[in-house]
Amino acid sequence: MPTDFMYINKCSSAQNFGQGQLSPYGHIQLSPSAGVLNYGQGLFEGTKAYRKENGKLLLFRPEQNAIRMQNGAERMCMISPSIDHFVDALKQTVLANKRWVPPPGKGSLYLRPLLLGTGPVLGLAPSPEYTFLIYASPVRNYFKEGSAPLNLFVEEDYDRASRRGTGSVKTISNYAPVLMAQIRAKSRGFSDVLYLDSATKKNLEEVSSCNIFIAKDKYILTPATNGTILAGITRKSVIEIARDHGYQVEERAVTVDELIEADEVFCTGTAVGVAPVGSVTYQDKRVEYITGSGTICQELNSTLLGIQTGIIEDKNGWVIEIN
Template sequence: MIQRAALLRSRLVQSLQLCPVSSQLGSRYCYTSNAASSLQQVQEPSIYSGDEYADVDWDNLGFGLMPTDYMYTMTSSKDGHFAKGQLSPFGDIKMSPSAGVLNYGQGLFEGTKAYRKENGNILLFRPDQNAIRMKIGAERMCMPSPSIDQFIDAVKQTALANKRWVPPPGKGTLYMRPLLMGTGPILGVAPAPEYTFLIYASPVGNYFKEGFAPLNLLVEDDYARASRGGAGGVKAISNYAPVFNAMKRAKGRGYSDALYLDSANKKNLEEASSCNIFVIKGNLISTPATNGTILPGITRRSIIEIARDSGYKVEERDIPVDELVGADEVFCTGTAVVVAPVGSITYKDKRIEFKVGAQSVSRQLYSTLVGIQMGHIEDTKGWTIEIN
C-alpha cells in the first residue's frame, strides 16, 4: 500500500479531453475541450456562454449550496473500470432504493477549489492529491475508483463548465465536491455491483460564520470522531453525520465547533469536525499524526511544507490536551476553512486563549498558502494547474 501510494503521488496529468457517453443516469450533454481553448459544447450552445459572471452578490458570499450550471458524472462497468465521463445540467440523479450508498454508506467525497486569477484564468490546487486520497479511501471502502488522469480531467471540466460561477479574485472560490458512490442495487451486506463518480460545484465564501475572526472551540469529551481500526483516516461519508450532535451542542453554547480527543484514552487532540488542528509553541509547530483516525488533509500537508520552508520545526505526533495551556497559537486547516486562527479552546469549563492577529504565525502561513492558490506568489512546487 505504501509503495502504491508513493507511485500515485508521483503522477500528475494535465491533459483535458472529454467524449460523449451514456450512463445509467441517462443521456447527457457532452463537451470537448483542452487546456488551451475554451469549453466547446458538442450539441446545443450554452445559454450562459456569453456571461462573464453569474448574477451573484459576490461581496456577501457565504458557505452554502448555490447550484451552478453543470455537473460531471462517470459510471463504472461491472469489472470496476470507469468509462469516459460527461457533463450535464446540474440536477437530481436517479438511484435505486437499494443502492449501496443508501443502505450501507458505501461512499466517499472530496473537496477541492478553483480560484480566479487577475487575468481571468482559473487555478486548481493540487487536484492530484485529492485523486490519490480518493483511491486510498476507495480501497478501504472496497470500491473501484477513477484513475488519477480521469479525476483531474473531471475537475478541470467541471471548473471550466462553471467558469462564470468562479468568484472574482479575492471574493471567494468555486468549491467542487467529487463524490464516489455505490449506486448499484444490493440487499445483502456486500459491496455494490456498480459505482458512480460525480462532481458538482458551488461558489463559496468563508466556511465559518466568524469569517476571518478567531474561532472558539469546545473540547468534546463525550463523543469521539473516530476510533482505531475504523474509517476515520479516509474521507468516508459515514464519518460526518456522527459529529452533528457534538457540533450542535458546541454551537448551541456559542462555540464555533467541537474539538475531538482520541477515543481510547480521551487525552490526545485529534481534529475538529471538518478540519485538522495545529499547535504552536515558539518555533515548534505540532499537529496530530495521521495514524488512521485523523484525515490526512491536503491543506494540512501543504501548510506543513510551507512552515518547514519558512524555518519552523514541524512535528506530527500525539498532542496531549494538557499541552494547550502552554501553547502560543492554535489554528485549523482544511479545504473549506483554509487556515483559521483559534482564539480560545474551552476544556472542562476552563478557557485557554491564544495569540491571534496580523503578526501571528498562522496569518503568515495563510498568506503564503493563499498567495500560491491565487497566483500572487510563484508556485515553485508544481501545486497549481492553470486553465482557461
C-alpha cells in the first residue's frame, strides 16, 4: 500500500553518502544502462516500526540492518550509507509516514531500504552512482495462512545458494531464482519451500524468505550462517531470547534426518516474526509437528513481539523510540 513519503539519497562511487531528503512517494527514473538493471547490483533490507499503546513509535535493532547492508555492499562492490545515516533515514521515513503505522496489535509499518547501482554502465563494472532509498507500507501477517502453521516442501531440484556465492548477503539477485520452486510448491498447496545445501543435499539451508529452526526437548538447532545462509536479525534475536529462556541453542549443520525427528519446527524473519511449521514434506513423506499453545515457538514469538512493541521490558537495548 503506497504511503506518503519515501527517503532518497544519492552519491557517486568516488564519494560517501551525505544527508538525503524525503520526497513524495512515487516513481523513480533510471537510465536503461543503470547497473542495477543490467547487472543486478542491488541490495535490500527489511525492518518494521511498531506503535505502542501510548502512541510512541518503535524501531527494532535498526543498526543491525545497517551493518548487514554494509557487509552486502562490500561483497557487491557498492558504496553504502553509514550506520548513523541509515538509522536516521529510517527515523525520518517513519515520522513522515506515522499516520500509516497501524494501531497496537493490528500490524506494523514495514520499511524497505534499497541500495541500488543507478549510474549508467555498459561494460561489466561497478556502477558510477548509487541511490539509497527507503519506502514503507503498513502490513499484517506475511503468509496468507495468518498465524496458522505453515506447510513446507523440501526442495531438491533447485538450489537457493552455493558455496562462495552471495547467499549470505541480501542482494536482489538471490530472490528471483527462488520463484520457480516457490510457485511450483504453492500450486501444490504448500506455504513455501525449504532449501537444502547445494553440495550434499543433506543439510537444511533456509526457506525462501526466512530462516529455519528445529526443536526437540530443550534443544534448539538452526543452520549455521556459513556463507550460504542469510544472517537474519530476527534469527539472531530469537537465538539470544531462547538462551535467556534456558534453551540450549546450537548453530551448526542440521540434517534432513534431524528435521524429520524434531518435535517443533519454526521460521524466523522480519516479515514472518516467529512462524510455526505444522508440516514438512520430504520425498513424498509428510511429517507433522507440534504447534499451538505451550510450544517453544509461541513462547519465543510472544517474547520477541512483546519487546518489539514495548509490552515487555527491553533489557538489551534493542528498541529505539522515535520522537
